[in-house]
Amino acid sequence: MNTVTLKPGSVPLADWRAIYRGARVRLDAGANEAIARGAQAVARIVARGEPVYGINTGFGKLASIRIEDADLAKLQRNIVLSHAAGTGEPTPVEVVRLMLALKLASLTQGASGISARTAGLLEAMLERDITPVVPCQGSVGASGDLAPLAHMAATMLGVGDVFAGGERMAASKALADAGLEPAELGPKEGLALLNGTQFSCAWALAGLFEAERLLQSALVAGALSTEAAKGSDAPFDHRIHTLRGHVGQIAAADVLRCLMAGSAIRASHVENDIRVQDPYCLRCQPQVMGAALDVLRQAAGTLAIEANGVSDNPLIFPETDEALSGGNFHAEPVAFAADMIALAICEIGSFSERRTAMLVDPALSGLPAFLTPEPGLNSGFMIPQVTAAALVSENKQRAYPASVDSIPTSANQEDHVSMAAHGSRRLVAMARNATAVVGIELLAAAQGCDFHAPLQSSEALEAVRHAVRAKVPALGPDRHFHPDLEAANALIRSGAIIAAAGVELPGVA
Template structure:
């Protein structure tokens, strides 16, 4: 796929996250060459310019001789490769590399075309740096993780390849690549920026979209299992409140449940006037989630198409201006929003599971088992869902409100975007498991209404589940059922089975 620097859609970034290989739009080359030439002129003139012929951070006042500039750039990579912890997931690392490629290719970073060629070739030939995931505070850029990425480009560190994990020099050689010798400013340009934080945040966003859509499906199925009313989804209610996400969510729920014979049975002889909030307020809660995720998507798409290193080179004026685009506060705020949304999706779903296993609320057999007492049924899966929701609540505390000074107080306010973004995939995994449990419980609840059937979309979902997980009569080893249901949710198979047009989160804002 063609990667157009400054104009890439969220769909392109998602495709790269899913394994697509980007090819840089050649139209960016003249601007890149002009930027590199501007740096060369600054070096030739000998005037002190931060990041080009000076030290870094608190050492910016130290002048570096022209003969030492290559060593300076190599040293910043080696000294800043100070991350700890487990490696980034390969999919997120590849996305980070593509984000860095697109940023540098906008001709404001002073790097040479061959530096872009190296990043592009590594992506094409599946040489993925081993990047420890901990060590960034989200300003001045994601220094440590980006240093580990850059280290592989110069033949230092380790990389994952199709042949396994190996030393960087060996990985490059096997791919037919020679280690890069960094020119003036290039080390700093590669290290400075928000691409680590933004890659994790985008990955969290893409997974959260699957989570949101899956939770709409299981929420509708749980509503049918409880013989709940679809009156709260009436469009007239939601038009009066005017929130776009709420209106679209209500419409999706109506579509999913339309034609259900189980729903029709609610209209005859049911004395309940109102359903619990976990059913009745789905449009309000999930609609707010949708609006929040869309707001985060807009921020992250803008960041992905921006330039966030420092200093920035303006070739037309021959200037390198020092600023603060490396500060990842927008990403931190977006990550916090995604975390809140993911937490609430799981929280609302867990309440529906708790409602279904409680005969006083659902009208179904206790814990959804035909023989309660002898069997525990769904008793402990609901406990597991509660545990996962509680864990997500702890993780949802805003990271952006934290800051700790670094670099001898030169960097005295930082975003913590890396922390905020890095937690998202684990939070989504927790919530996916909760939705998987709801899928099992809701399908089991609907089974008790036989011979009545649900709507066509929801019956297709039940059929997809039952192809892998049988109805629960007597207690059995539950873990495989939960694992299978969670896989169906996280893979998008449940949404696909429903076949309904559900709202999208990452509609491209450009």
């Protein structure tokens, strides 16, 4: 298992991807100095006795209420417990781990006033796979992801449940079993743990990474579909795309051309193509997939900045011993990025379904109806295409922008919110839907190429077909189709199709 060393403020996107995929996390020792400066500044602010929001006052609409020094620790514990008011299914462990790492990287930049002990507990929980049970609903993406992060923070106090050793158990037991003491929060620490965009950002990054793998797999499946339909690779000519200039479009065209290079199937019809132009689902792959790639890269840029930023409130500036209240917790950048990712996922799946629909239609593909050797007696790929259509429609419904919604909260103190959590949480499910759509296309494309035997495709695409056929035999008479679909899904989700292609596919960073 790889280990990622977090250098707060400068963690590359590849490291966040690795953490999401299961890498261990270690905090860079260089962060200790910044942590100490922030904690010392909070101590000096408390000693001055002046009212400072989040340190010795109430929160939100209650900010005008001064809290006595003797109650400061209780204040921080109370905010954690009172804000742990989420609901819904537990957030997946891999997303919570990413959230913990994002929170650790934010808190240890010295602007949050967190203590070394509290930061160390957060790091230890990551290291020992003690993962808080965080209900997935309850954040509106402003004033931070308060409820989800409160559930995280509560487990640090020994309250609530965690997943540890593959089991769900009380946080107090898991901490004790690991030899860890529950946190005793000092001034500002509870609020620092609760404020921030790390729940929304973790979900958005998860969606981004799933969308990246989806796009790469869809490029491979699209190339194979082009071969199955005896489509032309002329629309992928580099010269066409340089004239337009979009970077993603050029990259998509180049990889499609590379995937098809040396194909005997293509060579067999290059001189006598009957069709003057292929359907858009084949011909316009660089334009559509390239646009999706550009959108994902733009979202990736936003999320890379957010992941390395500090988004709690107030922020501590040790140089002047100031605690400045602002609004970095407002997750509008994450909400916009999530909406962009949703659009890209939706279009990747929609475009893939159109290629499957084309392949099963003999009038368009020139292949046997529904890709079965005996249409009529057998239905072949008839219903898998219906399934793909159903999933695409579901994703269209989910793709409506979340960021255009808002609802006032906290007695109108928080009168505009981002809904970043809503926008981000849908992405993994949308990517799962689109992955199933691309899996159906992959099977249909492999089946279509089977009809061209003994002609073979390119070396790269034959390797992909071999990977498919190792798990799913060619379809002759009708059989139980569900296991085939699940096998195709697994090939895509695991990255096996990308690996089989053996070519460098464009990514988000």
